[in-house]
Amino acid sequence: MTSPRFNPDAVLDLAGGDLKARKVLIISDFHMGAGRRDDLTQNGELLINLLRYYYYEQGWILVLNGDIEELQRYSLDSVRENWPRMYHVFDLFAADCRLFKIIGNHDEVLLFRKYYPYTLYNAVRIETGFNPIFVYHGHQSSQMYVKYKNVVGASIRYFLKPFGIRNISSARSPYRRFYVEKQAYEFSRENGCISIIGHTHRPLFESLGRFDYIKFEIERLCRDYPSSSGTDRERIAGEVAALRVDLGKLKRKERRDVLRQSLYGDELPVPCLFNSGSAIGKKGINAIELDRENIALVYWFSDGEGKRFISRGSYAKEKLGNTKYRRAVLNKDRLDYIQARIELLGR
Numbered sequence: 001m002t003s004p005r006f007n008p009d010a011v012l013d014l015a016g017g018d019l020k021a022r023k024v025l026i027i028s029d030f031h032m033g034a035g036r037r038d039d040l041t042q043n044g045e046l047l048i049n050l051l052r053y054y055y056y057e058q059g060w061i062l063v064l065n066g067d068i069e070e071l072q073r074y075s076l077d078s079v080r081e082n083w084p085r086m087y088h089v090f091d092l093f094a095a096d097c098r099l100f101k102i103i104g105n106h107d108e109v110l111l112f113r114k115y116y117p118y119t120l121y122n123a124v125r126i127e128t129g130f131n132p133i134f135v136y137h138g139h140q141s142s143q144m145y146v147k148y149k150n151v152v153g154a155s156i157r158y159f160l161k162p163f164g165i166r167n168i169s170s171a172r173s174p175y176r177r178f179y180v181e182k183q184a185y186e187f188s189r190e191n192g193c194i195s196i197i198g199h200t201h202r203p204l205f206e207s208l209g210r211f212d213y214i215k216f217e218i219e220r221l222c223r224d225y226p227s228s229s230g231t232d233r234e235r236i237a238g239e240v241a242a243l244r245v246d247l248g249k250l251k252r253k254e255r256r257d258v259l260r261q262s263l264y265g266d267e268l269p270v271p272c273l274f275n276s277g278s279a280i281g282k283k284g285i286n287a288i289e290l291d292r293e294n295i296a297l298v299y300w301f302s303d304g305e306g307k308r309f310i311s312r313g314s315y316a317k318e319k320l321g322n323t324k325y326r327r328a329v330l331n332k333d334r335l336d337y338i339q340a341r342i343e344l345l346g347r
Helices: 044-056 076-082 084-095 108-112 174-191 210-224 230-253 335-345
Strands: 006-013 024-027 061-065 099-102 120-127 133-135 194-197 273-275 285-290 294-302 316-319 325-334
Touching: 044 061, 044 084, 044 285, 044 294, 044 325, 061 084, 076 084, 084 099, 174 194, 174 273, 210 230, 294 335, 325 335
Parallel strands: 006 120, 024 061, 061 099, 099 120, 133 194, 194 273
Antiparallel strands: 024 285, 120 133, 285 294, 294 325, 316 325
């Protein structure tokens, strides 16, 4: 018996109606547990505060994109007992009809509970007036949809067959991670849509990991440099220097053979795949922000505890009230520009 509050898909139409002024936060992989092995312990207080006092207070819609509870290691009752303040925040969003909770491979057993307070979804489709955006966890098999006739109007149906990633450590395996992302990228490119996934815990923006994105950004700045002058020339030089430092730090984190791999082979990247990262990073939390015109990859951290090249870099940062918490915008782009690139490069 599946949960009576299960829905295979949902549609958020930001292009018209009452939602046209709304913004959407897409965040995944809390892995809330109980006891000493609880992966969210380090970032739990930060996460509760940013959801409650930033996104809820400002009227955002919250899309939880899978693996919110860690139910492969803990019972739901023990998780709920350990995180009452987190569930209180969920209740606030749900009471305002602003909560959409998607199933992941670590919490899909919720489908078989007789009672669960929130409606569960396979996926959420978001309409902005540009390319349709599908939000799903990313653990599904490469045969994502049983039927797929029209991207814009189709309901989302796919088999709940995991890739075989059974715990957090294997989700971080660079080889399995690459395979999962490759499948999602090919699906999105072939159907002219945008996918936003989680699961692999690796933030992606416009189909690029941070390493690839920085390389392309350095190339763009170098092309602009010869025609610039004065303060613009100084700014470009400073940005290139800072990005080279970022590149060196990221290169040491990843295996060299994986860095040489690309989701798009030898072709120009089609910006159709995004990944919200996870809420259990060692030094902060990644998420995707979306409205009817823009999409952004953001990073939340505490003063003195975030990644050094972000907390000390030139990224746009915002303070959360009188707290020690900070929000940095890592990447941001317009959806009309992304649509143009998908149309021109995805054929």
